[in-house]
Amino acid sequence: MPREFNILNIIGKFSKQYGNLPDRYIKRASEQVYWKTPRGKPQYLPRTVQRRKFLFTTNRPWTQEFYLENAPGSTVNKVHVEPIKEWSFFRGDRVEVLVGRDKGKQGIVKQIFQERNWITVEGLHTKITMYGKSKDFEGIPTLKEKPLLVTREVALVDPSDLQATKIEWRYTESGEKVRVSRRTGRVIPIPASDMETIDYKLPNLYKPADKDTKKEDVEKITFTPELKTFEMDIMDKMGIKEDRIPQKCYWY
Incomplete structure (x- = not known):
C-alpha cells in the first residue's frame, strides 16, 4: 500500500499553477496571520503567528470560500493523500x-x-x-x-x-x-x-502591448553596486571631499 502523508500544510503549492496569478498575491490572499510585529517596531519581538494547516477542497486558496472553510480559530480534520510521483492528467485531456x-x-x-x-x-x-x-x-x-x-x-x-x-x-x-x-x-x-x-x-x-515593459529595458543594467554608503555616494557625485579624520573605534 502506498505511503500516505499529510498535505494540508502545503498552501497553494499546486493550485496556483492554474490560477494565472502572481505568487505574491496568492500568498497574501491565502495566508491567515493572527499576529505579527507592527510596522516600525523592532523585528526581534515575538515572531509572526499564522495558520499552517489548511483544508483543501475545490475552492482555490485565494478565494473567500476557501477562507470561510478555514476560518480563523477553527480546526480542520487531517486528510491523507496518496502521493503521486509523476502527475499525468492535464487540462484538455x-x-x-x-x-x-x-x-x-x-x-x-x-x-x-x-x-x-x-x-x-x-x-x-x-x-x-x-x-x-x-x-x-x-x-x-x-x-x-x-x-x-x-x-x-x-x-x-x-x-x-x-x-x-x-x-x-x-x-x-x-x-x-x-x-x-x-x-x-x-x-x-x-x-x-x-x-x-x-x-x-x-x-x-501573446503580443506585447504599448504599456508592457520591453525586454531590452528590463535587461538594461542601470545600477552598479559599490561598497559605499548613501552619503558617500552623494558626496562623490557632488564632488565633495572628506577631509575629516575619524576617531579610532574598536569592535569586540
Whole structure:
C-alpha cells in the first residue's frame, strides 16, 4: 500500500499553477496571520503567528470560500493523500469515468486539484446545487461537476482508438519526456489547452502591448553596486571631499 502523508500544510503549492496569478498575491490572499510585529517596531519581538494547516477542497486558496472553510480559530480534520510521483492528467485531456452513474462515459478534464489528487470532468459526475435559495425563493438549480480521484476513478483515453488505457512516462530519442499508452505504445500528447490562461490562449500567441515593459529595458543594467554608503555616494557625485579624520573605534 502506498505511503500516505499529510498535505494540508502545503498552501497553494499546486493550485496556483492554474490560477494565472502572481505568487505574491496568492500568498497574501491565502495566508491567515493572527499576529505579527507592527510596522516600525523592532523585528526581534515575538515572531509572526499564522495558520499552517489548511483544508483543501475545490475552492482555490485565494478565494473567500476557501477562507470561510478555514476560518480563523477553527480546526480542520487531517486528510491523507496518496502521493503521486509523476502527475499525468492535464487540462484538455480526454478521460473515461470509472465510477458512478456516468461510468463508461468520456469527457474533457476541466479543473485540476493536485492537493487532493482530484480532477473535474466537463459535464460528467455532476450534482444539482441550488443557488439563491431563501424563504421566498426556491433557488436556481445548477449542475456542478464533483471531483474525481485520479488514482482509481478516472482513466486516460488513448486518442488513437478512444479506449481507456494506463500510461507511463518515457523519453524519446531527442530527450523529450512523453506519455505513452501501455496498451498501444502510442504517445499521448499533452493538450495545448493546458497552457491556456486568463490573459491569453497560448503564451506563444501573446503580443506585447504599448504599456508592457520591453525586454531590452528590463535587461538594461542601470545600477552598479559599490561598497559605499548613501552619503558617500552623494558626496562623490557632488564632488565633495572628506577631509575629516575619524576617531579610532574598536569592535569586540
